[in-house]
Amino acid sequence: MNQNSLNVFEQLESEVRSYVRSFPTVFTKAQGHKMWDKDGKEYLDFFAGAGALNYGHNDPNMKQKLVDYITNDGITHSLDMASEAKGDFLEQFNEVILKPRGFDYKVMFPGPTGTNTVESALKLARKVTGRTNVISFTNGFHGMTIGALSVTGNSFKRKGAGIPLTNVSTMPYDDFGSDNLDTVEYLERFLENNGSGVDTPAAIILETVQGEGGINAARFEWIKKVESICKRFGILLIIDDVQAGVGRTGTFFSFEPAGIEPDIVCLSKSIGGYGLPLALTLIKPKYDMFAPGEHNGTFRGNNLAFVAATESLNYWKDDSFEKSIKAKAEKVTTFLENLVKKYPEIKGEIRGRGLMQGIASEVEGLSEKVAEESFKRGLIMETAGANDEVFKLFPPLTIDDESLEKGLAIIEESIKTLVKDKELVTS
Numbered sequence: 001m002n003q004n005s006l007n008v009f010e011q012l013e014s015e016v017r018s019y020v021r022s023f024p025t026v027f028t029k030a031q032g033h034k035m036w037d038k039d040g041k042e043y044l045d046f047f048a049g050a051g052a053l054n055y056g057h058n059d060p061n062m063k064q065k066l067v068d069y070i071t072n073d074g075i076t077h078s079l080d081m082a083s084e085a086k087g088d089f090l091e092q093f094n095e096v097i098l099k100p101r102g103f104d105y106k107v108m109f110p111g112p113t114g115t116n117t118v119e120s121a122l123k124l125a126r127k128v129t130g131r132t133n134v135i136s137f138t139n140g141f142h143g144m145t146i147g148a149l150s151v152t153g154n155s156f157k158r159k160g161a162g163i164p165l166t167n168v169s170t171m172p173y174d175d176f177g178s179d180n181l182d183t184v185e186y187l188e189r190f191l192e193n194n195g196s197g198v199d200t201p202a203a204i205i206l207e208t209v210q211g212e213g214g215i216n217a218a219r220f221e222w223i224k225k226v227e228s229i230c231k232r233f234g235i236l237l238i239i240d241d242v243q244a245g246v247g248r249t250g251t252f253f254s255f256e257p258a259g260i261e262p263d264i265v266c267l268s269k270s271i272g273g274y275g276l277p278l279a280l281t282l283i284k285p286k287y288d289m290f291a292p293g294e295h296n297g298t299f300r301g302n303n304l305a306f307v308a309a310t311e312s313l314n315y316w317k318d319d320s321f322e323k324s325i326k327a328k329a330e331k332v333t334t335f336l337e338n339l340v341k342k343y344p345e346i347k348g349e350i351r352g353r354g355l356m357q358g359i360a361s362e363v364e365g366l367s368e369k370v371a372e373e374s375f376k377r378g379l380i381m382e383t384a385g386a387n388d389e390v391f392k393l394f395p396p397l398t399i400d401d402e403s404l405e406k407g408l409a410i411i412e413e414s415i416k417t418l419v420k421d422k423e424l425v426t427s
């Protein structure tokens, strides 16, 4: 690659590229919560692959397992034939994750991405119930293929479909719109009233904390009520845990503290452990109704991801990892509470839970500027929300306290600089 290497991307890569615009440098190396670019500049990663790197970059144990596996000519590609790596993963997932939580799910492997598991979940719910409609929520994000887009809120992303997105009714998420609106009661009215114009859906799909849609965390009692509404009307509850799952909110599944048991769970992003593509669709056994091959995909059997994923689940063998996430999350919450008090100019509101937190700023464009300033100071962080109004703190769950504090200090420095800027205060 030539000296002026960002030119390569400008000249050869499609205009659709996005993160390279926010983080304009060429990365060469990464380890844990750190990344380095071509010039040797070090960055703290508060982005973590949008949640695909919950265990950080190049975890040494996973790396060793992968190197050994490749060196020994382990199976790399096998569609959904039985491989030892896949069998090991299934056993470990059952022993370490499902059994201790008392969950009984069949594991389906769709294609290896988040949108693949969402598509499979929607298709299955429609097949099981024989209904066509699905209820999704405002500011939900579920992926970029047509089915997943149809349950996604963002109008810019929806428009990209190029066709009408149908067979979906959007309902207000918890705390959407007005303080006086009990959105779960509103949802129930629509379902029980024969004049509502909303067909009883095959499924209700939601994220317990909306990742791309602005780090909106639904209250546990709201989630629980949605589950009971699903039971009342024979609707399948799909929890899209692609981003909020695998420890991001403090527990393996984001819905554990809500005390629910969804009919279908979508997992991807960090389930592969090492940043390798993998997705699972967890299905209650009675709904495991796809005929053999009715839903498939060439890359269902990503054995390298199975090897890394099996190793990654060792983090969950006792509760020490959960405890460490909680301690770091409290640190972040305290920091954010102080930040919004200390800098009232940013008109900030704290969002989210666990290590999935951020600040929504009412000042137009501020969150993007905070991310930009932070990048200059060596911190990678993205924004979320319909208008990018939220800056999003998303470090690997494995980050050490010192680096976490260093990252928080960079964010505060960036805000301090921006607040001093008169233009911001008057805008």
Ligand SMILES: *Cc1c(COP(=O)(O)O)cnc(C)c1O
Binding pocket: 112, 113, 114, 115, 116, 118, 141, 142, 143, 144, 207, 211, 212, 240, 241, 242, 243, 244, 268, 269
């Ligand atoms: C990222 C994401 C998806 C889509 O995953 P891809 O791998 O990008 O297809 C789906 N749902 C949620 C909640 C996500 O955050």
